[in-house]
Amino acid sequence: MSITRRDTLALGLGAAALTVLPFRVSAAADDAIAAFTGGADMADSGVELTAPEIAENGNTVPISVSAEGATSILVLAAGNPTPGVAEFKFGELAGSTSASTRMRLAGTQDVIAIAKLADGSFAKASKTVKVTIGGCGG
Amino acid sequence: MAASALYGVSGFGNWARLAAQQALTQDQLLEFETFGNVSLIHVTDIHAQLKPIYFREPSINLGVGGNKGEVPHLTGAEFRLRYGIADGSPSHYALSSGDFASLAKAYGRVGGLDRVATVINSIRADRPDALLLDGGDTWHGSYTCYHTEGQDMVNVMNALKPDAMTFHWEFTLGSERVQDLVEGLPFAALGQNIFDAEWDEPSELFKPYEWFERGGAKIAVIGQAFPYMPIANPGWMFPEFSFGIRDEHMQAMVDEVRAEGADLVVVLSHNGFDVDKAMAGKVTGIDVILSGHTHDALPEPVQVGQTFIIASGSNGKFVSRVDLDVRDGKMMGLRHKLIPIFSDVIAPDAEIAQLIDAQRAPYEAQLAEVIGKTDSTLFRRGNFNGTWDDLICDALLSERDAEIAMSPGVRWGPSLVPGDDITREDIFNVTSMSYPNAYRTEMTGEFIKVILEDVADNIFNPDPYYQQGGDMVRTGGLGYSIDISKPQGSRISDMTMLATGEAVDPAKTYVVAGWASVNEGTEGPPIWDVVEAHIRKMGTVTVGDNTSVKVTGM
Numbered sequence: 044m045s046i047t048r049r050d051t052l053a054l055g056l057g058a059a060a061l062t063v064l065p066f067r068v069s070a071a072a073d074d075a076i077a078a079f080t081g082g083a084d085m086a087d088s089g090v091e092l093t094a095p096e097i098a099e100n101g102n103t104v105p106i107s108v109s110a111e112g113a114t115s116i117l118v119l120a121a122g123n124p125t126p127g128v129a130e131f132k133f134g135e136l137a138g139s140t141s142a143s144t145r146m147r148l149a150g151t152q153d154v155i156a157i158a159k160l161a162d163g164s165f166a167k168a169s170k171t172v173k174v175t176i177g178g179c180g181g
Numbered sequence: 182m183a184a185s186a187l188y189g190v191s192g193f194g195n196w197a198r199l200a201a202q203q204a205l206t207q208d209q210l211l212e213f214e215t216f217g218n219v220s221l222i223h224v225t226d227i228h229a230q231l232k233p234i235y236f237r238e239p240s241i242n243l244g245v246g247g248n249k250g251e252v253p254h255l256t257g258a259e260f261r262l263r264y265g266i267a268d269g270s271p272s273h274y275a276l277s278s279g280d281f282a283s284l285a286k287a288y289g290r291v292g293g294l295d296r297v298a299t300v301i302n303s304i305r306a307d308r309p310d311a312l313l314l315d316g317g318d319t320w321h322g323s324y325t326c327y328h329t330e331g332q333d334m335v336n337v338m339n340a341l342k343p344d345a346m347t348f349h350w351e352f353t354l355g356s357e358r359v360q361d362l363v364e365g366l367p368f369a370a371l372g373q374n375i376f377d378a379e380w381d382e383p384s385e386l387f388k389p390y391e392w393f394e395r396g397g398a399k400i401a402v403i404g405q406a407f408p409y410m411p412i413a414n415p416g417w418m419f420p421e422f423s424f425g426i427r428d429e430h431m432q433a434m435v436d437e438v439r440a441e442g443a444d445l446v447v448v449l450s451h452n453g454f455d456v457d458k459a460m461a462g463k464v465t466g467i468d469v470i471l472s473g474h475t476h477d478a479l480p481e482p483v484q485v486g487q488t489f490i491i492a493s494g495s496n497g498k499f500v501s502r503v504d505l506d507v508r509d510g511k512m513m514g515l516r517h518k519l520i521p522i523f524s525d526v527i528a529p530d531a532e533i534a535q536l537i538d539a540q541r542a543p544y545e546a547q548l549a550e551v552i553g554k555t556d557s558t559l560f561r562r563g564n565f566n567g568t569w570d571d572l573i574c575d576a577l578l579s580e581r582d583a584e585i586a587m588s589p590g591v592r593w594g595p596s597l598v599p600g601d602d603i604t605r606e607d608i609f610n611v612t613s614m615s616y617p618n619a620y621r622t623e624m625t626g627e628f629i630k631v632i633l634e635d636v637a638d639n640i641f642n643p644d645p646y647y648q649q650g651g652d653m654v655r656t657g658g659l660g661y662s663i664d665i666s667k668p669q670g671s672r673i674s675d676m677t678m679l680a681t682g683e684a685v686d687p688a689k690t691y692v693v694a695g696w697a698s699v700n701e702g703t704e705g706p707p708i709w710d711v712v713e714a715h716i717r718k719m720g721t722v723t724v725g726d727n728t729s730v731k732v733t734g735m
Binding site for chain 1: 631
């Protein structure tokens with residue numbers, strides 16, 4: 044087939060350099076978790092993490108966290124090259140132990156929230172946030 | 182009209198048996214023993230189809246994970262077996278695929294909002310305060326809707342007097358136009374999941390729910406707009422808004438209306454059927470979900486816990502009537518009928534017919550112009566391809582001089598049967614949108630695989646919350662194999678250039694033409710011009726079987 048160049052060359056589907064596979068948990072994320080918890084066990088309940096299932100814009104993904112009785116909550120983007128997103132600290136006079144922020148996700152990956160509770164124990168929640176090319180919806 | 186056999190009736194399990202005993206008359210299509218004290222009328226995904234059309238249901242609609250083999254993922258003979266529908270019956274024609282072209286000749290066109298009006302009026306004659314609820318995808322999908330920016334549909338729908346509506350493609354009119362239209366609506370515009378993008382707070386333009394008093398019951402109707410609007414459609418057209426499923430917020434809204442004394446909680450949803458099923462399993466306290474988006478038509482409700490999910494089809498082909506017995510703060514019973522709109526059987530409402538003709542009058546010459554003819558059934562629905570998209574991909578390959586064509590896996594677009602003329606209206610019915618530019622660009626084989634894997638995961642991710650409710654992107658010039666049971670990144674294999682039989686080289690660059698890009702600034706002629714030029718050259722169109730996608734893992 045001969046290809047002639049027409050005058051209307053155009054943008055195609057997403058120019059973003061997405062990769063095929065979801066981003067794996069990076070070693071840096073494991074290190075950050077270990078540094079925060081000192082290797083302690085983490086309960087599966089006790090921290091609420093709200094994040095979209097599919098990011099509307101991977102460059103600014105809104106999330107919120109809350110954990111009753113938390114003294115601090117660590118938020119990680121487990122697959123980002125630099126996984127640390129935020130560490131929220133709550134003083135004794137804090138009216139509510141919840142916080143929200145926006146993060147940039149390099150691709151589909153797990154967002155992790157770990158709360159340190161007043162009794163020194165830890166609780167963890169994680170959610171997969173998908174970053175997609177988009178288009179083609181019904 | 183080869184009237185015989187059946188139509189449908191309420192109840193569970195007896196749909197076809199009862200139906201098969203009936204002749205196909207308007208009275209029998211509308212027959213319904215009024216039940217309880219509340220009636221809901223559900224229409225959804227009309228896609229601007231004012232006039233009767235043909236609409237072929239899919240023959241391939243695969244379910245994954247927990248939805249494998251479950252409705253609505255049964256098609257053709259399997260669907261008929263599930264509901265006891267006789268081959269060749271009107272229900273076969275209305276609800277399932279198989280023998281479409283010959284049944285279309287026998288039973289004729291379906292839909293038409295003037296016929297829908299007759300059905301609504303008949304229900305209101307039984308129950309004057311029945312609630313009419315529109316699930317959205319109403320202001321999109323035709324020549325007149327495109328040229329009036331949705332005004333034709335707003336005019337006609339307003340005359341039907343809905344009580345509430347939710348949204349999807351409406352947003353592709355752009356946020357300014359949406360705001361203008363929504364502010365003028367004489368009924369509730371709902372979406373508990375429509376948020377202000379900047380502040381991440383509920384949007385002021387759309388209420389989460391609306392209250393109604395009917396039959397002595399306090400009813401809350403909560404709206405759920407399409408969750409993945411800025412992902413599946415161009416977010417740059419409505420940057421002020423954010424969506425998402427937001428099931429925690431849905432639960433909060435249900436709890437709020439229950440605390441305020443709701444006897445009945447109805448969700449008017451554009452989630453898509455599998456997402457609604459999943460949401461019904463997580464959010465407690467919803468009595469009825471009126472489900473839209475994935476264009477499924479089911480003759481019986483699907484129950485999840487204490488929630489009943491009603492799927493009412495698309496393109497004006499069906500109206501659902503749901504009668505409810507609501508007493509002592511609770512829903513005690515439900516009677517449902519999916520009413521197929523056989524347009525040769527149901528008389529048009531004269532007033533609405535006239536209003537529809539008035540919307541079309543300024544465009545009649547353009548609409549009616551015959552561009553070509555078809556020897557084949559032209560249809561869209563199916564997970565991997567349809568003959569309309571095969572034709573569109575052929576048009577892109579030849580008119581845009583490309584090696585590979587891509588056409589989006591949307592589910593709207595009526596069908597044509599062999600022998601039909603192809604008019605400009607028909608072409609717009611399957612291509613109309615506010616971002617129609619047919620781009621031409623270069624992509625590496627590797628990037629093309631990334632796209633196929635990405636779109637496949639939007640359909641075949643086993644968790645419905647990660648599904649966007651469309652079908653697979655259609656490809657022209659390119660064949661591939663797909664194992665739908667695999668995870669993202671390993672579903673697609675054997676990508677082959679159909680012209681040469683050569684394997685697609687990940688490192689090589691290919692010329693790709695497509696349309697409906699969600700990227701701002703996409704250039705190229707509108708897709709309808711591309712398709713029109715192609716059909717003019719062809720004269721009469723014949724589309725053969727497409728075997729370019731090999732599917733496994735079902």
